[in-house]
Amino acid sequence: MKKHQENQTNFAGFILLGFSSSPDVQGFLFFIFLFMYLLCVLGNLLIILLIFSNASLLYAPMYLFLSHLSLADIGFTSSIVPKMLQSLVSQSNTISFNGCLTQLYFFVIFCTADNLLLTSMAYDRYVAICRPLYYTRIMNYKCALRLAATSWLLAHAHSLLYVLLVSDFTFCNSQEIPHFFCDVHPLLKLSCSDTSLVEMVLVSEGSTALLGPLLFILFSYIFIIFKVMKIPSRSGKYKAFSTCSAHLTTVTLFYGSLMGTYLRPSHTYSGSQLKVASIVYTVVTPLLNPFIYSLRNSEIHTATKKLFTNWFQKN
Numbered sequence: 001m002k003k004h005q006e007n008q009t010n011f012a013g014f015i016l017l018g019f020s021s022s023p024d025v026q027g028f029l030f031f032i033f034l035f036m037y038l039l040c041v042l043g044n045l046l047i048i049l050l051i052f053s054n055a056s057l058l059y060a061p062m063y064l065f066l067s068h069l070s071l072a073d074i075g076f077t078s079s080i081v082p083k084m085l086q087s088l089v090s091q092s093n094t095i096s097f098n099g100c101l102t103q104l105y106f107f108v109i110f111c112t113a114d115n116l117l118l119t120s121m122a123y124d125r126y127v128a129i130c131r132p133l134y135y136t137r138i139m140n141y142k143c144a145l146r147l148a149a150t151s152w153l154l155a156h157a158h159s160l161l162y163v164l165l166v167s168d169f170t171f172c173n174s175q176e177i178p179h180f181f182c183d184v185h186p187l188l189k190l191s192c193s194d195t196s197l198v199e200m201v202l203v204s205e206g207s208t209a210l211l212g213p214l215l216f217i218l219f220s221y222i223f224i225i226f227k228v229m230k231i232p233s234r235s236g237k238y239k240a241f242s243t244c245s246a247h248l249t250t251v252t253l254f255y256g257s258l259m260g261t262y263l264r265p266s267h268t269y270s271g272s273q274l275k276v277a278s279i280v281y282t283v284v285t286p287l288l289n290p291f292i293y294s295l296r297n298s299e300i301h302t303a304t305k306k307l308f309t310n311w312f313q314k315n
Contacts, residue, residue, distance in 0.1 A: 013095055013099065013100065014095050014177050014182065015094055015175050015176045015177065016083075016084075016093045016177050016179065016180055016181065016182075017093070017177060017178050017180075018084065018093055019088075019275065027088075029088055030085060030089050033088070034085055036284075037078075037081040037082075037085070039287055040074070040283070040286050041074055041078070043287065043289075043291065044071070044074045044286065045070075045074065046290065046304075047070040047290050047294070047300075048070050049307070050300060050307060051063050051064070051066065051067040051303075054303045057300075059141050061124050061139050061141065061143070061144035062121065062124050062128075063299075064145070064148065065117055065144065065147075068113070068152075069121070070289065072117060073110075073289055074286070075109070075110040075113075076111060076282060077286045079103055079106040079107045079110060079181075080107060080181045080282045081282070083095065083181065084180045084181065095182065097171075099182075100182035100187075101182070103181055104159075104162060104166060104182045104184070105160070105163045106159075107183070108159035108162050109159040110155070111258075112154065112155035112158045112159065113155040115209070115210065115254075115258075116150075116151035116155060116213060117148065117151050118217065118251055118254065119217055120144075120148065120151060122216065122217040122220040122247065123139075123147070123216075123220060124139055124144070125220065125221075125244050126224055127139045129224050129228065129240055129243070129244075130223050130224060158209055161205065162184060165198050165201065165202065166184065166187055168193075168198075169187065169191040169198075170191065170192055170193045171190055171191055175190070176190075179275060179278070180275060181282075183278070188202075214251075214255050217251055221244070224240075224244065228241060242296065245296075246292045246293045246296075246297070249292050253280065253281075253284070253288065254285050257278075257280035257285070258281055
C-alpha cells in the first residue's frame with residue numbers, strides 16, 4: 001500500500017499524443033475544431049434559449065428533454081475540446097493525474113446524461129403515439145422533470161464509479177496516452193496494476209448502462225412502428241414518423257459510435273480507431289443535434305422567428 005501511494009505521489013501526469021505532431025496539421029485541426037466547437041455551443045445555447053423563452057415549448061415534455069440534451073451536449077464537448085485546442089495551439093499536451101480524473105469525471109457524466117435523456121425522449125414518443133389518450137396523464141411536466149433529474153443523478157453516480165476505480169490504478173511505465181483526452185480504455189492499457197477485475201466491472205457495468213437504455217429505445221420504437229402501421233392514411237403515418245425522425249437520427253449517430261468504441265476489450269483498440277470514433281460522439285453528434293431537431297420542426301421555426309422579431313423590435 002505504501003509503495004502504491006509513493007508511485008501515485010511521484011506520478012506527474014500524462015502526455016496526450018493527440019492527432020499529429022506536425023505544426024501545419026495541428027494548425028489546420030485547431031481552426032477546424034474551434035469552428036465546430038463554437039458552432040456546437042452556439043447551436044445548443046440557441047435551442048435552450050428558444051425553449052426557455054417560450055412557455056408552450058418549456059412545458060412540453062419533449063422540448064424539456066431537448067433542452068437538457070442540449071445542456072448535456074454543451075458540457076460533453078466542453079469537457080474535451082478546450083483541452084484539445086490548447087494542446088494544438090500551445091504544443092503543451094500534458095495533463096496532471098488529477099486533471100485527467102476531472103476530465104474523465106465530467107466526460108462520463110455528460111455522456112451518460114445524453115444516453116439517459118435519449119431514453120426518456122423515446123419513452124415520451126412511445127406514450128404520445130401508442131397511448132395518446134393517456135399522454136397528458138402519464139407524461140406531464142412533473143413526470144418529465146423527474147425523468148430529467150433522475151438522468152442527471154444516475155449520470156453522476158455512474159461517473160463517480162469510473163473515477164473511483166481509475167483513481168486506484170498505479171502508473172509506473174509509459175505516460176503517453178494515444179488519444180486526445182483521458183478516456184478509460186487508454187488509462188487501463190497504461191496502468192501497471194492488475195486491471196483484470198476492474199476491466200471486467202467496467203465492461204459489464206458499462207455494457208449494462210449503454211445497452212439497457214438502447215434496448216429500451218429499440219423496444220419503444222418496435223411498438224411505435226406497429227402502432228403507426230395501423231394508421232389507415234399515408235399522411236397520418238408520415239406525420240407520426242416525422243415526430244420521431246430527429247430522435248432516431250440522433251440515437252443512430254450517438255449509439256453507433258459509442259458501441260463501436262466501448263463494447264469490446266481494451267486490448268483490441270488502436271489509437272486511430274479510438275480517435276475517429278471519439279470525434280463522432282464528442283464533437284460531431286453534439287454539433288449536429290441542434291440542426292437535426294430544428295431542421296423540419298415547425299414549432300422551433302416559429303419560436304425562432306418570434307425570438308428574433310422581438311429582439312429586432314427592442315433594438
